[in-house]
Amino acid sequence: MTQRGTLGVAVVGTGRMGADHVRRIDRVIPGARVAAVADVDAGRAAAVAAGVDGCSVHTDPAAAMAAPGVDAVVVASPGPAHEAALLTALEYGLPVLCEKPLTPDAAAALRVVRAEERLGRRLVQVGFMRRYDAEYLGLKALLDEGGLGRPLMLHHRHRNAASPPGFTDAMLVEDSVVHEVDVTRWLLGQEVAAVTVLRPRASGNAPEGLADPQFVVFETDGGALADVEVYLNCRFGYQVQAEAVCESGTARIGDAHGMLLNTAGRWGGRVAAGFEERFEDAYDRQVRAWVDATRRGEVTGPSCWDGYAAAAVCEAGVRAQVGGGRVEVALADRPALYA
Ligand SMILES: NC(=O)C1=CN([C@@H]2O[C@H](COP(=O)(O)OP(=O)(O)OC[C@H]3O[C@@H](n4cnc5c(N)ncnc54)[C@H](O)[C@@H]3O)[C@@H](O)[C@H]2O)C=CC1
Numbered sequence: 001m002t003q004r005g006t007l008g009v010a011v012v013g014t015g016r017m018g019a020d021h022v023r024r025i026d027r028v029i030p031g032a033r034v035a036a037v038a039d040v041d042a043g044r045a046a047a048v049a050a051g052v053d054g055c056s057v058h059t060d061p062a063a064a065m066a067a068p069g070v071d072a073v074v075v076a077s078p079g080p081a082h083e084a085a086l087l088t089a090l091e092y093g094l095p096v097l098c099e100k101p102l103t104p105d106a107a108a109a110l111r112v113v114r115a116e117e118r119l120g121r122r123l124v125q126v127g128f129m130r131r132y133d134a135e136y137l138g139l140k141a142l143l144d145e146g147g148l149g150r151p152l153m154l155h156h157r158h159r160n161a162a163s164p165p166g167f168t169d170a171m172l173v174e175d176s177v178v179h180e181v182d183v184t185r186w187l188l189g190q191e192v193a194a195v196t197v198l199r200p201r202a203s204g205n206a207p208e209g210l211a212d213p214q215f216v217v218f219e220t221d222g223g224a225l226a227d228v229e230v231y232l233n234c235r236f237g238y239q240v241q242a243e244a245v246c247e248s249g250t251a252r253i254g255d256a257h258g259m260l261l262n263t264a265g266r267w268g269g270r271v272a273a274g275f276e277e278r279f280e281d282a283y284d285r286q287v288r289a290w291v292d293a294t295r296r297g298e299v300t301g302p303s304c305w306d307g308y309a310a311a312a313v314c315e316a317g318v319r320a321q322v323g324g325g326r327v328e329v330a331l332a333d334r335p336a337l338y339a
């Protein structure tokens, strides 16, 4: 570690999320600095690094990870590029915060799990940032405390104003619903055992080739059900809600972002514009927790196993999208490292 214990971070992928993480590490989070960035688009990497003191610019992720002053890595390239970056970071023995998904497919995720297992210690935290959101944390604490009885069902809503260009049906599961896979496993402490995907008539706002919205149902190994309405072109903003239905009560989060207002004969609140606004605090808390743990020599937060288990559920979800019906999730045995 450099500069009196300051963590030097290489950020791989300097697009929407990567650039935001560079800003966060450079200006918001104490104890860390951006030592290097890498992007296959050299111009984008250079633009993001401009104004960041002592930050080297690379097009090759491995070169950024080997650059002077780098102690740890944030991976924010697209999901299909994560496996290569993660295997390099593990080979170099560098702690990693990897944006979700760990990898889009289960086989690649399992290869990363096996590589970490061979090292015999955890180095990877997966960026399932909802686990750091105050509302989700409140819901988790309430369910764990048990006052409402056992949770029986979860209702999730995941709405984006517009999907990015080129978004596919598979990405709707692997990039978007993967969040609900993780929070379902985390809130209930159960694995998702089977997935069914239903599709209503597509919205006129959906781009050509994307069936949007979709309705996904998870059955867990503990006998609970969770449903996800995922609607990526709802136009009105970014909205993520969750309701737990328990034996003697229900609890719901995500109804309003910020203040509720009564005015001019109307009642209501604001809908966030995008995930950066809705989850700003969660991203900050996640990166702060990762930096703090890494400086202590620890690895905390969602693990490679969580990333693999989510990828296995998503793979079942994509098979359910293609073939229809109920698809069971195939999960490898959980290694002792993630007990
Ligand atoms: N936690 C959350 O709420 C969110 C997470 N994400 C995740 O963040 C990651 C990045 O997503 P976005 O920033 O939205 O994508 P983006 O497309 O805006 O940026 C990706 C960047 O990675 C670069 N890139 C592509 N292949 C690369 C490679 N092999 N090595 C290095 N750079 C490469 C691209 O040139 C681009 O600049 C994804 O894993 C995505 O799922 C994205 C949005 C929100």
Ligand SMILES: O=C1[C@@H](O)[C@H](O)[C@@H](O)[C@H](O)[C@H]1O
Pocket (backbone or CB within 6 Å): 160, 175, 176, 179, 232, 275
């Ligand atoms: O992770 C994210 C994006 O990649 C994904 O495309 C969005 O649907 C999610 O809401 C956002 O949190």
